[in-house]
Structure formats: C-alpha cells, structure tokens
Amino acid sequence: MPPNNTQEVDSKTDSSSFFSSTCSYPLTLQFIDVTYRIKVGPASDGSPGRLKRIFHHGGGGAGAANPEERTILNAVTGRAVPGEILAVLGPSGSGKSTLLSILAGRLPNRASSGSVLYNNRRLTRSVAKRTGFVSQDDLLYPHLTVRETLLFCAMLRLPEGTTPAAKAAAAEAVIAELGLGRCADSVVGNAFVRGVSGGERKRVSIAHEMLVNPSALILDEPTSGLDSTAAARLIATLAGLARKGRTVVASVHQPSSRVYQMFDSVLLLAEGNCFYFGPGKDAMDYFGSVGFAPSFHVNPADFMLDLANGFAEMDYQGDHADKSSVKQALISSYNRVLGPKVKASTTAAVGDAPHIGSQRSSTSDHQEKKYSGSSSSSRISWFRQFTILLHRSLKERRHEAFNSLRVFQVMAAAFLAGFMWWHSKMYNVQDRLGLLFFISIFWGVFASFNSVFTFPQERAIFVKERSSGMYTLSSYFMARMAGDLPMELILPTLFMLIMYWMAGLRPDVGAFFLTVAVLLGYVLVAQGLGLAVGAIIMDAKQASTLVTITMLAFLLTGGFYVQNVPSCMTWVKYISFTFYCYKLLVAVQYNAHELASLGLSHHGNRKDIIAQELEEQVSATLCVVALLVMFVGYRCLAYIALRRIKT
Incomplete structure (x- = not known):
C-alpha cells in the first residue's frame, strides 16, 4: 500500500x-509508408447488419453487398527525434489518432502496413514500456x-x-x-x-x-x-x-500561433494523406513555393488546416476554389516536391527496415534484453499487485457504494417493509412468505443491477492500464472481487438489522444470523450475475436490459407468484438463485413440522400456499451447494469474458 x-x-x-x-x-521514432485500412459496411462485423443483409439478399449469395475498404492512412512517412516536439495537425477524421495509436503499438498489426521503427528496430516489449x-x-x-x-x-x-x-x-x-x-x-x-x-x-x-x-x-x-492559455502552458510543459x-x-486539432511556434516539426494530414512534413517554421514557405500562400498575415496552423479542408488562398479574397482539386494539387505537390526528400532522409539510417508484422532479429533481441536488464523493468509480484489494487479499489469504491442516494434507497426499503409487515404473527404464513419473497426480489435486483455497470464503466481504464503492463488480469480481478465484499455486504446487513425486528420474524438470535447469512450469500451470487453479464456484453445499456429480463424470469419461477408453473418453464427455477434463496429463507423461519401444523388450522387460501411449500421442500444443503456453484460460476464467466478483451 x-x-x-x-x-x-x-x-x-x-x-x-x-x-x-x-x-x-x-x-528516435521513424515511420515509413504507414498505411491503415479498415472494412466498412454491413459485412464488416457480426452485427445485426449481417442478419439484415442475409434476409434481404437470400443468405449472402451473389447479391449480397460486399464490405467496402476505407483507407485511414495512406503511405505516411516521417520521423520524430529526441529533444523535439512533432505536432500532427489535421481536421477531424484525418487519421491523427490512428497514426498515434500505431506509433504507440496500440492497433492490431494485421490492419496496417509499412514500417515503424524505434532506433532502427521494431517495437519490442522493453521499448513499449x-x-x-x-x-x-x-x-x-x-x-x-x-x-x-x-x-x-x-x-x-x-x-x-x-x-x-x-x-x-x-x-x-x-x-x-x-x-x-x-x-x-x-x-x-x-x-x-x-x-x-x-x-x-x-x-x-x-x-x-x-x-x-x-x-x-x-x-x-x-x-x-x-x-x-491552458493549452499554451501544457505545450510549454511538453516542450x-x-x-x-x-x-x-x-496531435493538436487547432493550435494558436503561440502554441504553433513551440513545435519543432509538423506533420499535416488530410483524409489520411500527408500534405506536409518538416520543420514548423518552414511550412509557410513550402506552401508558398507550390502556389498556396495567404495574401495577409495569418496563423500558420489556421492556414494549414484550411488547406487540409480543401480551402485555398482564394477564400481569403472571397472566392471559393474546388475543394477536391485543391486537395489533389496539394497531394501531387507533396509527392513530387517534398515526399521523396522526406522518405530519403527518414530511411537514410534505416537500411533494410523490417515490416510492422515481421519478427525482430536476434541482434535486436540481444540489444533489447541488454537494455531491459539495465532499466530494471521487472514487474512487481502478483501478491504485491493484488494488495495495491485492493487498497485502490477500497478507496475508490467507498464513494460509489455508500453514496447518499444508495444508502437512502436501502434505508427506505427497510423501513417500508418493516412498517408494512409490522410484528407479523407466525401463523400469518401468507404474509410472511410474501415478506421473504420481497427480500429476495429487492436484493436480487438491487445487487445484480448495480454490479452490471462495473466492468463496462471501467473498461477504458482497465485497457489503458493493462496495455501499460501495470498488472495482470488475475490480480486485478481478484482485487476487484475482494474489494467488493465489504462494500456489498454492509448495506444488506443494515437492511436486515432494521427490517427483521420490525417485521417480527422468528425472534431467535440464531435465526436472525442465519437469515443474514442467507441474504449475504444471495447478494454475492446476484452480484456475480451482474458482473458476468456486464463483462460479456461490455455495453451498460444492453447488459442492464439482459439482467432485467433474466431477473424477471428468475423471480417469476422463484416459487411464490405461480403455483402451477408450465412444464416447459419448470427448469428455469433450478437455475434461479432466487428460488434457492427463497427456500432457505422459508426454511429458517419454518420447518416442515411447523408448516404442517399450521396447515391443520388453515383458513382462506393459506392451505394451498402451505401445501405447495410442503411439496417443494428442498434440502437446505442442496440450496447452499447450488448458490456456491453459482457464486463461483458467474465469476469464472466474468473472468473468461475479461480475458478476451484485447489490450
């Protein structure tokens, strides 16, 4: 810690x-002819678009639409050297973020071509750190x-x-x-x-x-x-x-003239094509030499962005040039005048540059291992990762778990249930069974719905930290699970302390602690369902919808609402943790002998309810084992789902 x-x-x-x-x-960072293409269209993923395409084109035959290939970067070449800032300029959608992600090794190699070299060598794990x-x-x-x-x-x-x-x-x-x-x-x-x-x-x-x-x-x-002002201060810090x-x-979207002066080198992109690469102070002279010069003093960055968007010098005089012709002229000028010089200077010290996806040489391996050892870049132990992540999780999660709205929600439900079932009598079996099922409903939905957002909300931070090699997945997952225990169990305990004695449930201390134990176990299982669904889908809205439907199915087959469940739906209750929790809560409050004796003096429709409970007596051991299996199973599913996330 x-x-x-x-x-x-x-x-x-x-x-x-x-x-x-x-x-x-x-x-020294060198990138040579970096090209990045993606497939767009209904066939580019396994989304509903594919189903729509199949139905509309007869199963994906000859009439099916083929995905189009879009070029994000087109043979971009340049170099960044120690002691200098290279600024990547361009309008939105020009490929700036894609280029930086490739330079940092954050995009898959299969979609890119060209060479990215670090001191004339391909990116290795040691250099990535x-x-x-x-x-x-x-x-x-x-x-x-x-x-x-x-x-x-x-x-x-x-x-x-x-x-x-x-x-x-x-x-x-x-x-x-x-x-x-x-x-x-x-x-x-x-x-x-x-x-x-x-x-x-x-x-x-x-x-x-x-x-x-x-x-x-x-x-x-x-x-x-x-x-x-804040932008200028930040760039000054980077300088x-x-x-x-x-x-x-x-990458800088629209720098001021003061910020632009701090750039040593500038790379101007437009629709994936390079319009300029070289010293920032020479950019205006270059564009003037190829026929694009402003008629009055202007911020170089603004002028370059105008060119990247297809607006030429004539716009400053009130006329409008054809955007596509301006862009084509700039691309042609760069490829004819500046591009060969840039590529020659970038590749001069490279020699036979390896491809992005090629294997690095044994010489590079030896050099990187030597540097890796000298930099002492070994990762800390698993247990140390676990303890640090656990401490961080407890510090961060306490604000989320005990925010005023959530505490008020639990307290309000506890007092409402306590007053509604105020000092209920033991022979009021129907009322008490309703209370026990209400407890199952509230905490099943509450725990699963809150936990379903955990991994979708943390995905971006998780991917970032894992990409940096900060920790292993197992240490993160175990710390997250351990950190959730005190956060998730305090509120259910508080709920039961208020509601149990107000409702007049079995006044034995042992029965109280057994009820609390059943509820806490149930909360952890419901939480596991939310974690698993959230990790598998990784979309908060879709995951919450699926959890809502799943909990609805579990509640309807949980053993209280419907006495004669259709045979085609009977199996659902055996995978419903609500069913097992409810049976355990009933077993703590009533044993079979008590239910039978209360049934002898029944009135109204209580006989049917008691008879159903007697017929559906489930072994407490079986219920506990089922909940334990679900506790472990849901978390294993969540862990497996997290493993598939690419970092």
Whole structure:
C-alpha cells in the first residue's frame, strides 16, 4: 500500500536521485509508408447488419453487398527525434489518432502496413514500456486525489526492487515537475464529480506516463477542451520535457500561433494523406513555393488546416476554389516536391527496415534484453499487485457504494417493509412468505443491477492500464472481487438489522444470523450475475436490459407468484438463485413440522400456499451447494469474458 505522507518524501534529494529529469535512453521514432485500412459496411462485423443483409439478399449469395475498404492512412512517412516536439495537425477524421495509436503499438498489426521503427528496430516489449501514451480522454479514477492517483501508479509501474519510499519520491518528483503541487490533495474528478481543472487533469494523465521516465511520449489531442492559455502552458510543459532528451509526438486539432511556434516539426494530414512534413517554421514557405500562400498575415496552423479542408488562398479574397482539386494539387505537390526528400532522409539510417508484422532479429533481441536488464523493468509480484489494487479499489469504491442516494434507497426499503409487515404473527404464513419473497426480489435486483455497470464503466481504464503492463488480469480481478465484499455486504446487513425486528420474524438470535447469512450469500451470487453479464456484453445499456429480463424470469419461477408453473418453464427455477434463496429463507423461519401444523388450522387460501411449500421442500444443503456453484460460476464467466478483451 502507498506509504503515508510522512514516508512519501524524505527530502528533495531523495526525489531527484530517483527520478532523473534527463532521459537516459534517447529514442528516435521513424515511420515509413504507414498505411491503415479498415472494412466498412454491413459485412464488416457480426452485427445485426449481417442478419439484415442475409434476409434481404437470400443468405449472402451473389447479391449480397460486399464490405467496402476505407483507407485511414495512406503511405505516411516521417520521423520524430529526441529533444523535439512533432505536432500532427489535421481536421477531424484525418487519421491523427490512428497514426498515434500505431506509433504507440496500440492497433492490431494485421490492419496496417509499412514500417515503424524505434532506433532502427521494431517495437519490442522493453521499448513499449519506455513509451508513454496519453489518450484524448483522461482515463483516471475520479474519487482519488492527484497524489493518490500517482502513488498507486508508481507502486504498480515501477520495478519490484524499488522501495516504497523511492516510489513515493518518484511520484512527488513528477508532481513537482508538472506543476501539480497546488492540486496534489484535490480529487481528480470527472464530468460528474467536481475536481481539478481540465488542464490539471490532463497534466495528471501525462504524469501517469512520466512516472516510468519514458523515452518517448505520444499524446492524442492533449489540448482538447482547454482554453488558449491552458493549452499554451501544457505545450510549454511538453516542450520542457522534450528538451531533456525525450521524443514527444502530439496531435493538436487547432493550435494558436503561440502554441504553433513551440513545435519543432509538423506533420499535416488530410483524409489520411500527408500534405506536409518538416520543420514548423518552414511550412509557410513550402506552401508558398507550390502556389498556396495567404495574401495577409495569418496563423500558420489556421492556414494549414484550411488547406487540409480543401480551402485555398482564394477564400481569403472571397472566392471559393474546388475543394477536391485543391486537395489533389496539394497531394501531387507533396509527392513530387517534398515526399521523396522526406522518405530519403527518414530511411537514410534505416537500411533494410523490417515490416510492422515481421519478427525482430536476434541482434535486436540481444540489444533489447541488454537494455531491459539495465532499466530494471521487472514487474512487481502478483501478491504485491493484488494488495495495491485492493487498497485502490477500497478507496475508490467507498464513494460509489455508500453514496447518499444508495444508502437512502436501502434505508427506505427497510423501513417500508418493516412498517408494512409490522410484528407479523407466525401463523400469518401468507404474509410472511410474501415478506421473504420481497427480500429476495429487492436484493436480487438491487445487487445484480448495480454490479452490471462495473466492468463496462471501467473498461477504458482497465485497457489503458493493462496495455501499460501495470498488472495482470488475475490480480486485478481478484482485487476487484475482494474489494467488493465489504462494500456489498454492509448495506444488506443494515437492511436486515432494521427490517427483521420490525417485521417480527422468528425472534431467535440464531435465526436472525442465519437469515443474514442467507441474504449475504444471495447478494454475492446476484452480484456475480451482474458482473458476468456486464463483462460479456461490455455495453451498460444492453447488459442492464439482459439482467432485467433474466431477473424477471428468475423471480417469476422463484416459487411464490405461480403455483402451477408450465412444464416447459419448470427448469428455469433450478437455475434461479432466487428460488434457492427463497427456500432457505422459508426454511429458517419454518420447518416442515411447523408448516404442517399450521396447515391443520388453515383458513382462506393459506392451505394451498402451505401445501405447495410442503411439496417443494428442498434440502437446505442442496440450496447452499447450488448458490456456491453459482457464486463461483458467474465469476469464472466474468473472468473468461475479461480475458478476451484485447489490450
């Protein structure tokens, strides 16, 4: 677990001695003829579009529509060197994010072609650990403070041999270097939780990657959502990081002139094609040399984006040029004038560059292993990962599990049930069975519906952290399951403490604890169903719909509403954990002898209910075993579903 504040930093010397502000392993990034294509159309996935196509075209025969192939990147070439910022400019949909994802090794190789080299070698696991990737969205836990966020990251990402105090010192050094000291003890926040500002949150995302002292830092739209001043400060921070020997590549949508001046190199994309690559200060001269020059002083970035969108210099005089002809002219000019020079300079030191999907050579393996050993990049032990993730889960989840609305919901249900069944008598079997089934309904739906959002909501953070090699899937999953136990079991216990004695259920202490034990086990099983469905579908709306339908089927066949279940539906109750929970709750309150004796003095329709309970007496051992199997089975399904997520 992260150390307390008194242990975090012994002195400024300790902090600076661990985190070297100068990059110790410069990394030159070269990308040559990078092309990325995807298939679009009804046949590109296994979605309902395929079913629609089959029905409309006779089973996918000759009349079936074939998927179209769309080119996202078209033979893009360039280079990023240590000590400089390479800015990737272009309008929305130009391929900026795709290019950065390829450079960071975050897209599948099968869809791309060309060469991406790091110091003339293909990307390896060791180099990937020294490459920081900051996505456009700030994927952070909102209820953790800035300091807690970076402490947990340091504990997970820094090598096993590093002491906790040194890891805390590294976190403090990054906080100081990125100017986060003033907000270090403020929660990160998000769109729903008030926290630090947008610029500070973006710097926290960068600090997340800076903890490993990366050689290359790749950022997707780091200035999105920031005002011009905050954007300039952020780019200035990145420039400072680059000046210390790091390679910085960032996509920027619409930089101001002040921000543009900080760029060392610029790559301009439009619809996947390269319009310009070279020093930022030379861009305007190049476009002027090929016939595209503004008639008045203008922000170079604005002018380049106009060109990328197909607007030529004539627009500044009130006329409009044909967009497609402008783009074709720019592509032709680049391929004729600048492209050969760029490719020649980029490939000069490469030699025979390996393809993206090729196997790296034994020489590269030897060099990377040598560097990997010197950088001490070994992952921390499984148990250490588990304890850190458990601590983080407890800190983050306490805000979600015990928010005022959820506590009010449980308290209101407990008091409502207590007053509705106020001091019910033991011979009021129908009323008591209704109460027991109400408990099953409420906690089955409550637990499963809340847990179904767990993995869909955390998917983005989970993929990001797993891609960075922070932890194994098993340690994350076990910490998540263990962290849920106290969070999920406190509210049901509180519910039963209020409702049990108000309703006048069997006044034995043993019966009370057995009822609580049955309810807690039932909650964990219902939670497992929600986790499994959420992990399998990974869409919150679809998963919640499926859980609602499943719980409806379980409740209707749970043994209370319908006495004569159709034979075709009888099997459902045997996979319904509501059925087993209800039978256990009835068994705690009534045994077979008591039900039989109460049935002798029946009145109204109570005889049918008692007779049904006597006929459906299920072994308590069988019920417990069934719930245990479901407890384990649902979680195994959730784990298997998480394993299929590509990172």
